Amino acid sequence: MSANRHKQSPTSGGPLRSISLHTIVVITALFVGIPLLYGVLGGFKTTRQLSSNPIGLPSPWVPENYTSVLGSASFWQMLWNSTYIAVLTTLVVVAVSALAAFVFARFAFRGREALFTMFAAGLMFPFAVAILPLFVLLRMFGLLDNPLGVILPQAAFGMPMTIIILRGFFRAIPGEIEEAAILDGCSPLGFFWRILLPMARPAIATVSVLAVVNSWNQFMLPLVVFSDDSLFTIPLGVMQFQGQYATDIARVMAYIVVAMLPALGFYAVAERQLVSGLTAGAIKG
């Protein structure tokens, strides 16, 4: 490398350069932010206003689109359905995976690695591969138009990631703690329940957040399982609403903006867990 020492460090390049870098970030921010802003403001316009004045502030501001969404019983029903399914999916997948991850992390037995690899391999198969036979199976079990028909498969497909992350965490807990617990007369279940799980709280939070977000956004599975629209989750509701009011754009916009809020609110609260879960999951997957 050249010998011109003491050249400016890369982080403090000339003012011109830092302005141009900043410009790139700002342009990207516009690319990401304008669609969101357009949706929020669009919801306050009438469809007529929206086509004559797509980008400016609404004049006058029309809150009816929003109030009608918030006043519709079906929206709240979907919100409830999505919440209910997300919470149950999370409970099932975390409980089942934690038990399995415990075994994979702390027990030695023949075929352990093979079994673990089998679970981990579940990661690389797209959900779309199994949707069709899954539908056939769910029909056989009578689980169509039943929230369990979404909850159980989601939990099953969420297991690989959850087990991988939890196993890594459980492994990191020192063996001395386990020995002390055993000497004090703890059973394996007691150790798992009273010591391991409380210690693994951050990891449990991380995988729970991942499970909630995945369940919340799941589209394909509810699409094939639910035909009764009183069971619809928010993504299905969004699609249905768009189909019904396709020409009334402002109204659809208000609907999707309201539909975004729970996810964005959750993101605001759980950003840390979500990011750490995604990076950990991606790296270990």
Add this chain to the structure above:
Amino acid sequence: MKTTRPRSLRLRGFTTILLFLLPALVLFFGLVVAPILLAFYASVFKWNGMRGLPTDFIGLANFTRLLADEVFLGDLWRGLLLIILSLVIQLPLSLGIAMLLNQRIHGRAFFRLLFFAPYVLSEAITAVLFMMILSPTEGLANYILGWFGIDPLDWFADPSSVMMSVFIVMTWKYFGFHMILYIAGRQGIPRELTEAAQIDGATGWKVFRYVTLPLLGPTIRISVFLSVIGAIQLFDLVWIITGGGPSHSSETMAVTMFQFGFKRFQVGYASAISVVMFFISLVFAVFYQRYVMRRDLEGASTVLRDQR
């Protein structure tokens, strides 16, 4: 992957192991393994998916039909196109933005939060939002293009521009996710290394090219892997926005499978598509892990593990 086992052998006991593993095994075999096997089974039958099991065995006919089907071959080509676009445009963008946000830029936390936000939204919401923004008649995008004197585009309505439009939506939704991976990866690189390079006289670009980029290797390979798997299974966005149209020009494998399986009741044929998707994912994953990520799996992947 042999690692040091915790000294927990005392906890042995076959029944305990079995009891702890049982729920996971039941769920996994019942709802992941069994469906995949069922797809294999159904793929060699002509079957309308009605009750009971298929009986009309036709051997590999579904697969030969598949390989002669222009729509399916188109799916493969479009999948490849999306992968190439992701690798050439989306990932470099994510990487570039991640490097910029790693510097002391004003409002960095805000940008990070904003860029990642679309990832949290469901595909359904994203799809509907962009149907309106990229609407040929009254969409925002054409309005903005008008400022620059560019004629309105047909976006999703034109076979020649539909894939580009889908890719724009994908980039909007997913680049923030890859950015987050790169930011985490970048933070895992010790300061001393970049500082040492700077003291040796390396300028910004050279530090990036010869220090940061190689050390980001594991992250980049993961990011590429996830992009490819994502492109193979792309469904939600396309299904809602175009349903695969106009005239199959935005169809993906998953969409074709869904069409045949749930709309036209050719479940045997659709299963054959599932099986091909399975093998494409498998072959890609095995090949990739074996030849591309090999070094990472041998321990270098711990870079990010300390991030928590």
